[in-house]
Amino acid sequence: MTDLVAIRRALISVSDKTGMLDLARVLHAHGVELLSTGGTSGMIREAGLPVRDVSDVTGFPEMMDGRVKTLHPKVHGGLLALRDDAEHVAAMNTHGIEAIDLLVVNLYPFEETVAKGADYDTCIENIDIGGPAMIRAASKNHAFVAVVTDPADYADLLAQLDANKGATPLAFRQHLALTAYSRTAAYDTAVSTWLAGAIGETTPRYRSFAGKLAQGLRYGENPHQSAAFYTNGSNRPGVATAKQWQGKELSYNNINDTDAAFELVAEFSAGPACAIIKHANPCGVGQGKTLTEAYQRAYQCDQTSAFGGIVALNQPLDAATAEEIVKIFTEVVIAPGASDEARAIFAAKKNLRLLTTDALPDAGKGNLAFRQVAGGFLVQDSDVDTIKAADLKVVTKRAPTEAELADLLFAWKVAKHVKSNAIVYVKDGATVGVGAGQMSRVDSTRIAARKAEDMADVLGLPQSPTIGSVVASDAFFPFPDGLLTAAAAGATAVIQPGGSMNDQAVIDAADAEGLAMVFTGQRHFRH
Template identity: 65%
Template sequence: MSERQSNTNSVTPITRALLSVSDKTGIIDLGKALAGHGIEILSTGGTARTLKEAGIAVTDVSDHTGFPEIMDGRVKTLHPTIHGGILARRDKDAHRSAMEDHGIGGIDLVVVNLYPFEETVAKGAAFGDTVEQIDIGGPAMVRASAKNHAFVTILTDPADYDGILAEIGGHGGTTAETRLRLAKKAFQRTAAYDTAISGWLATETGDVLPDRLTVTATKVQDCRYGENPHQNAAFYETVENRPGIATAKQRQGKALSYNNLNDTDAAFELVSEFDPDRPAVAIIKHANPCGVATADSFKQAYEKALICDPVSAFGGIVALNGELDGATATEIVKIFTEVIVAPSVSDEAAGIIAAKKNLRLLTTGGLADPAQPGLTLRTVAGGLLVQGRDTGQIGADRLNVVTQRAPTPDEMADLLFAFRVAKHVKSNAIVYARGQMTVGIGAGQMNRRDSSRIAAIRAGEAAEAAGETDSFAKGSVVASDAFFPFADGLMAAAEAGATAVIQPGGSIRDEDVIAAADKAGLAMVFTGQRHFRH
C-alpha cells in the first residue's frame, strides 16, 4: 500500500487560515464560519477590509510578517513567514525547529483566487493594465499549498467552500483525500492561468504558432461514451470567444453525445458561412452535409436542403443561420431529427419542439465569424498537429475563368454557393448545386472521380424521390474542394448533366482538364484556393 493510500482518511486540523481573494463570492460567510470554529484568520488588502467590515476578526498579513505591503501591493505575501508557514512539513523535526527558531506559525488553510486576468483580456484592456492583472503572489501561495497538501488545504474555487466547512464542522479539519483533490484542482487552475497569460502575450506579439504551445480547457460535461461505446469521452470549453456549440444554451432534450457535439459543430460552422440576411439551412450527418440551401424563408431553405438527401437526413442535425420560427419547426419535426441549432428560437417554435422530448434544441446567441482566426488541433501518436482555422472565402472578383465559355450570372451564383459548401465536406469533396441548393454531395472518397459519381447518384435519387424524371444534376453546377488531377472526375460531372465547374486549379494536367471542359461545353473557373478537410 502506498503512503498516499494509507493516509487518505487521516484528518489534519485547521487552526490558522489565510484568505486573499479577488472574487469575493461567499468570502464573508466563509470567514464567519471559520471564525466560529475558532480558526485564526490572516488576510490582505481588499479581502481584509471586506471581512473586517462584516465584523470578522482578522490579522493583517503585514502585522503577521512584520513587513508592510509595498510597491502598490505587488509585494505582500511573498515573505518567509507566509511561505514557511505554508510549506513546512509538520512531520519533520528540522522543519518544526526552523519554524520555532524564526517565529513562523503554521498556516493550515489557504483560500486564494487569482487576479482576474482572463476577464481583463476579454474586456480589451490596454497592454499595461492587463500586465498589472498578472498575479504573482497568489499563484505562489496556491502552488506552495498544493505541493504541501499533506498538511495544508488549498481552496481556489468558491464552489468548494461549503464542502470544506462541512468537513471542518464534522472532523475539525480536512481529510488527506480532500486535500489531494483540492491540490489537483489548484494546479489545474495555475496551469490554466499561466496558459492564458502566455497565450495573450503570443497574440500581442503575433506569435501564431509559438515554440511551446499550451492549451487549457474547462470540462463542460462527461459524455456517455465517445465515437463508440468502448471509448471514454468528455466535452471541454476553451477560452476562445466564439459563438458556437461550446457556448450554446441547450433548451431541451437529453444530453448531447460525443457524435452529436461533433456533428452539431460542423452544421453550425457551415451555416455561419452564409449572409445572415439570407436564410440558410444545413442538414448534417456524420459531420458531412447531406443538404444545404438558402431561400427567402427558413421553411423554404429547409425544404430545399431536405430534397438533396432525405434518406441521410433521418436522424441528422439541422442548423439555421437565424431565428428558428414556427413554420420551419413544424417541417423539421416531421422526420426524426437529433439536434436543431440556431442563434435564437421563437416562442412558437420552442412550443412545437417541446412536443418532441428527445429532440435537442440549442441556441447560440449569434453566428460564428468564418473569418475569425484561430487554431485547430488534432492528435497524432505522441504529438499534435496544429494549423490555423480555414478562414478562406472566395468572391466572384477572385475567380479566374479558364474556359472558352464563361458562367452565366445564375451559374456564377450557384458556383460560389457550392464552393462554400464544399469547404465543409470531407475530402475528396464534390458538390452539385442549382438554385442555391445542393442536389448531390460526394464526400470522403479516395479519388475525385468516385466522389463525382456518388454525388451524381445522389442527385438522381433525389430527383426520383421528388417525382422528377430528369436527375437534379442536369443543369447543375459542380464544386470541387481541390483540383481535378485528371479529366475523369470532370467528365463524370459533365455526363451527369452539369454545366459549370468551380475548382482551385493548380494541377500539372490543368490544360488537359480545361480542354476536356471546353470540349464538353462546360464553363469553368479557378479559385486558386483549395479546402481540404480530413
C-alpha cells in the same frame, strides 16, 4: 502521510468573491483564524468577522500597486513547511512563521480580460503572480494543506469540515491539489497563448492547450470510450456557449456535429440559410426567402441522411420552421435564437435538443485547431479564408453566368466544410449532391451524383437535380476524369483551386464539354 489535518488558520485572497463571505463565516464558526489581503480583507472585516491582514503577518505593506503582497517567507513558509519534520518546525519557530492549513485563492481574471478585447497593458496587469505561487506551494504540501481555487468547491470543503470536526482528509486534499495544479496550468497556458498572438509568434517553442470541465459525457465516439467536454473560455458563439432549452445532455458526437453545423451555417449571412449535418459532414445546405424554405431545400438534398441529423440555422427559429423540423427525428437544432412559439412546438419532442446562441460565429475568425498524433500534436490556424467573385479566375472559353457564379460561390462555402475528397453539386442556392471523405475524387463525384439521382426518385422529379447544377471541388482535379464525371451528371460550371500539373488538360476537357470553370487559387482540405 497524515490523514486528517485540522484547519486552524486560513489565508483567503480571492479575485472572484462569489460565496467568499459565507465561507469565511463558517470557517470562523469552526474557530479558524482568518488571514487575508486587500479588498478581500476589507470585505471580511466589514462583515464583522475578525481578520488579520497579510501585511501585518509579513511586516511589509502591499506595494507596487499590489504586485508584491504575498511573496514572503512568512507566507510561503507557512504553506510549505512539513509539520512532521523537526528541522522545518524549528525553522518556523526561529523565524516566527505560523502554519497555514487552508489556502483559498482564485486568480486575477486574465482569461476574461483577454476575451473582452482589452489592450496589451491591461492584459499584462491581469497576470497573477502571487496567486499561482501560493497555489503551487500549497498544492505541493497537500499532505498538510488544503488549497481551494474555485468557489464551486466551497460547499465540498465545508461538508468535509462538518463531517471531520474541522479537519480535512488526505484524499480530499489530494483532489484539491489536482484541481489547483490543473488551474495554474490552464492559467499559464492562457497567458502564453495570448502573448504568442500578441507578438505574432506562430510557432512558440512550447505549446499547450487547456480547458475547464464543462460536462462529463456518457461516452466518446463509441460506448467503450470515456470522454468529457472542456471549454477554453472563448466567447465565440457556438455549442460551448449556447443555452440548451430542452432534451437530453449532448453526447460527444452531438457536440462535434453541432459545432460543424453551426460553423458551416455561419458562412451564410445574407438571407435565411440552413445546414443539416450527419457525422460531421453536411448532407444538405439551403438558402431561401424564409427560414422554412431554407430548411426544406436543405432537407431535400438527402432526406435519408438527414434523419437523426443536426440542424443549424443562421436566423432565430420560428414556429413555421419548427413545425417542419419536427416532422422527422432530429438530434439537435442550433440557432441564434428561438421564438416562444417555436420552443412550445419543440417541447412536445422531449429528446430533441434545442440550443440557442446570441449570435452567429464570425466566419472570418477562428481558433487554433490541433490534432493529436503519436508522440505529439499538430497545430494550425482554423480554415477561415473566404473567396469573393473578384478573387476568381475564369480559365475556360466560357465564363459563368451570373446565376452560375452565385451557385459556385455557394458551393465553395459548403465544400470547405466537407471531408476530403469533397465534391458538392449546387443548384439555385441549395446543395443537390454531396460526396465526402473518399480516397478518390472521381468516387466523390460519382457518389454525389448518385445521391442526387436517388433523391430525384424520392421527390418524383423528372430528372436528376444535378442537371443544370454547378460543382465545387475542394482541391484540384488531377486528371480530367473527375470533371468529365461531373459533366456527365449535368453540371454546367465548375469551381476548383487549380494548381495541378494537368490543369491544361482539365481546362481543355471543360471547354470541350462547354463548361465554365473558375480557379480559386485556394484549397480546402478537411481531414
